[in-house]
Amino acid sequence: MSLLLEVKHLSKTYRKQTGLFRQRSVTALDNISFSLAAGKTLAIVGETGSGKSTLAKLLVGIEKPDQGDIFLGGTAVKISNYRQYNHVIRFIFQDAAKSLNPHQKIGQMLDDVLHFSTILDPQQRKQKIKHTLKQLGLLDEHADYYPHMFSGGQLQRVALARALILDPKLLILDEALTALDPTLRAQMVNLLLQLQQSSGLAYLLITNHLRLVKHIADDLLVLHQGKPLDYGTTASVFANPAHDYTRKLINSALT
Numbered sequence: 001m002s003l004l005l006e007v008k009h010l011s012k013t014y015r016k017q018t019g020l021f022r023q024r025s026v027t028a029l030d031n032i033s034f035s036l037a038a039g040k041t042l043a044i045v046g047e048t049g050s051g052k053s054t055l056a057k058l059l060v061g062i063e064k065p066d067q068g069d070i071f072l073g074g075t076a077v078k079i080s081n082y083r084q085y086n087h088v089i090r091f092i093f094q095d096a097a098k099s100l101n102p103h104q105k106i107g108q109m110l111d112d113v114l115h116f117s118t119i120l121d122p123q124q125r126k127q128k129i130k131h132t133l134k135q136l137g138l139l140d141e142h143a144d145y146y147p148h149m150f151s152g153g154q155l156q157r158v159a160l161a162r163a164l165i166l167d168p169k170l171l172i173l174d175e176a177l178t179a180l181d182p183t184l185r186a187q188m189v190n191l192l193l194q195l196q197q198s199s200g201l202a203y204l205l206i207t208n209h210l211r212l213v214k215h216i217a218d219d220l221l222v223l224h225q226g227k228p229l230d231y232g233t234t235a236s237v238f239a240n241p242a243h244d245y246t247r248k249l250i251n252s253a254l255t
């Protein structure tokens, strides 16, 4: 199986100014390594402040690591050529649907993404938009809708369309499913699993929702105060956590 993403010894420390001449260092990530194969899902879990969002920011190039390397398809990624790989890794935040511009039609929003990141001509972009809407169970005419004209479930699909229209290989879901009500979450999970099966997409699922992790993640990495604790297949970590912290996390979520 080909490795899509390899993260080796990634560390990140933030320096906060706490006074005129004083700084405090916060180690957000300390020597994190993991890998993810095409078509698989890796969940990253940990309490608030454990470094999950920092990790996502390093992977999409918003922040720069102090140490370590990120490899995509075997090639080291550099922040200076981020634009080259923003096709490959896409990101969905919590409340992604709410972050859509209320004054812009969905078709225009998707066209902007393609215009910025591809060399497709207007006709090709139109076709691509049509195809992506269909792939996500939306209709051609939805291209002419504004965000407020959609239901909650459709809006989630629109947010997914924005992420998937560039045919990424990896989608990072940063608490993207957490705020959804259970029915909507189940629909989204089914859609994500279908897309994964049909296109071989890999997911990096950042969440504290351990039931969800158990249901959809192949592998699991537990972070605590920036440090990696348990890492392995989800089944093995759930069955045999090596750290007390992980055991408590699992027990509190599943009891």
Ligand SMILES: Nc1ncnc2c1ncn2[C@@H]1O[C@H](COP(=O)(O)OP(=O)(O)OP(=O)(O)O)[C@@H](O)[C@H]1O
Binding pocket: 014, 015, 016, 026, 027, 028, 046, 047, 048, 049, 050, 051, 052, 053, 054, 055
């Ligand atoms: N830009 C920043 N400047 C200074 N410190 C930061 C910055 N971003 C994050 N931190 C610190 O790094 C640590 C890890 O933060 P991070 O946001 O990655 O955690 P998290 O696990 O994603 O938490 P949450 O679930 O609350 O988002 C925290 O102690 C946080 O205060």
